[in-house]
Amino acid sequence: MPRFSVLFVCLGNICRSPTAEGIFKHKLDQTELSDLVFVDSAGTSAHHVGESPDPRAQEEAKRAGYDLSFIRSRQVRDVDFHEFDLIVAMDDSNYYNLQDLAPEPDYHEKIKLFLADFAPQLPKREVPDPYYGGKQGFVEVIELIEAASDGLIEHLRKLHQ
Ligand code: 4NP
Numbered sequence: 001m002p003r004f005s006v007l008f009v010c011l012g013n014i015c016r017s018p019t020a021e022g023i024f025k026h027k028l029d030q031t032e033l034s035d036l037v038f039v040d041s042a043g044t045s046a047h048h049v050g051e052s053p054d055p056r057a058q059e060e061a062k063r064a065g066y067d068l069s070f071i072r073s074r075q076v077r078d079v080d081f082h083e084f085d086l087i088v089a090m091d092d093s094n095y096y097n098l099q100d101l102a103p104e105p106d107y108h109e110k111i112k113l114f115l116a117d118f119a120p121q122l123p124k125r126e127v128p129d130p131y132y133g134g135k136q137g138f139v140e141v142i143e144l145i146e147a148a149s150d151g152l153i154e155h156l157r158k159l160h161q
Contacts, residue, residue: 011047012073013075020114024153027149037156049074089112
């Protein structure tokens with residue numbers, strides 16, 4: 001039974017946060033923590049609710065060995081702030097939107113910035129929005145998320161010890 005829960009959040013929940021959900025779940029499944037952690041993703045906007053991840057995100061993820069096809073976009077809900085232990089934003093804009101959306105200021109401490117908090121060794125502190133760019137943006141999103149997922153797994157290991 002899961003004892004810890006992580007929600008990844010971007011704007012549309014069709015590019016970055018579903019990629020984070022798919023990659024993090026895949027990596028987690030190879031660890032002793034796999035049954036202990038529940039993972040989900042959501043968007044701060046309702047624009048793409050019900051949609052599958054962007055075909056470009058799915059294609060690049062598949063090429064790298066990750067399946068995103070089971071994911072459907074949903075919007076962040078008030079209850080998420082209560083139910084999830086960690087709410088992980090892909091960029092500053094979504095980080096601040098999450099702070100505004102939090103029903104209580106007490107929930108702010110659950111909100112983290114994925115790269116800055118879990119992969120501080122990387123040259124970037126935000127996962128760039130790939131939506132209006134080309135394929136290379138989606139490849140970069142995968143590389144950044146892979147590194148930060150390893151950092152988040154190490155963080156959860158320390159909590160579990
Ligand atoms: P995401 O990317 O936040 O990583 O899912 C975007 C998806 C859609 C839009 C912007 C960013 N949009 O403007 O529709």
